[in-house]
């Protein structure tokens with residue numbers, strides 16, 4: 359798909375009433391924020407950030423050791439970051455897909471795949487055991503080819519996944535269109551077992567409830583300003599300080615991902631890449647019949663710049679991706695959640711994909727920062743004499759992988775040697791991003807190269823091949 363807005367009047371009309379807010383959290387029943395942290399508090403474990411990583415770390419720590427006191431400190435509200443504003447695709451992959459995993463950790467891929475499947479199974483088991491009502495749908499996902507050069511890529515992906523034990527179904531043009539009626543589809547690859555869909559905000563709120571029921575204390579609207587040792591003694595605890603209070607803790611997990619947070623080092627390894635999303639009004643029965651989509655699969659196209667889309671429980675279409683952007687200096691700012699150009703481009707591509715939905719209105723438009731690393735997967739770092747761990751960088755597949763990220767972060771900070779802590783993926787940092795202004799220029803160059811590759815039947819130019827050789831990349 360190209361970047362011209364083919365049908366401007368249709369696009370403009372469709373966005374006229376779209377509210378500049380996140381669909382998932384635009385609800386009267388969202389939980390009331392807890393009180394900010396005031397005064398000094400003592401805790402065995404402090405967790406900074408209440409997205410999926412922070413919430414899973416709290417739940418897993420409290421479940422593993424019921425007597426342990428756990429405190430979570432969140433700058434805004436639970437799920438404020440990427441966690442309550444994403445597409446809700448929960449993938450088993452810990453490596454941003456099998457191909458990326460094979461590229462970076464070929465010797466460990468079987469283990470990473472097994473651990474990923476186990477992570478997804480345990481995540482679903484927790485949702486069910488605690489009756490978290492978050493629209494869990496085991497619908498699988500469907501990759502679609504929308505250009506001829508992508509058809510053999512799908513076949514190659516099918517062979518690769520089958521060789522690693524995935525159940526897959528390769529679909530020709532008529533088979534894929536009989537599942538979902540889009541004139542743009544040329545082929546498809548259905549993956550029934552490796553992705554489930556959730557309502558991410560409801561999952562955040564459910565994990566909050568579970569954490570509190572296990573005795574975890576959560577302070578919202580409490581930005582952590584700095585973390586420092588309470589004394590010179592190597593065993594002295596750490597002080598996690600907010601504007602009006604502090605938590606003194608023996609161990610700290612920093613789970614601020616794409617946000618700058620109170621620790622500087624992670625910003626070398628994880629940068630914020632903005633991604634934007636639209637959601638339609640609920641479709642009528644007639645509109646649903648016109649698109650089929652009875653399997654309710656999550657869908658992604660397989661271009662380098664790709665869209666991801668899905669149905670919500672009330673039959674809206676959530677439609678996001680394609681036009682990822684990085685802002686100089688790693689800027690993260692609520693004003694960047696809105697981008698007229700990107701939202702219009704997304705709307706235009708939506709109507710190209712589903713022309714039969716002409717006239718449908720978008721009700722919500724938003725965006726948010728994705729924490730991206732050069733290997734597109736999580737990275738962990740220990741500091742403060744091993745008493746503090748930072749984790750993040752899941753790129754576009756963090757809803758599931760953040761649980762694994764949290765569990766591994768707890769292993770590391772508690773100095774427990776596990777299968778997870780022995781992984782190369784955990785022990786070795788990815789290449790850091792270069793400092794500004796080289797970082798910004800490099801990302802801009804890479805974006806243009808990716809666009810050119812898509813326009814050029816997927817052929818990767820010199821710059822992308824150079825990055826491939828370095829084993830680094832840029833993605834959302």
Ligand SMILES: Cc1cc2nc3c(=O)[nH]c(=O)nc-3n(C[C@H](O)[C@H](O)[C@H](O)COP(=O)(O)OP(=O)(O)OC[C@H]3O[C@@H](n4cnc5c(N)ncnc54)[C@H](O)[C@@H]3O)c2cc1C
Nearest residue numbers: 407409410411433439440441444445447582726755756757
């Ligand atoms: C638009 C979009 C779509 C996406 N779609 C998908 C998808 O469909 N599937 C998928 O797997 N992944 C997706 N992702 C990625 C996924 O959402 C993230 O990888 C995941 O939510 C990361 O969780 P986290 O807890 O590490 O980070 P976050 O959810 O960003 O949490 C970090 C938290 O730290 C808090 N914080 C920051 N600074 C401080 C401070 N100083 N003190 C205290 N707290 C602080 C923030 O307020 C925030 O709540 C998407 C992301 C975006 C933005």
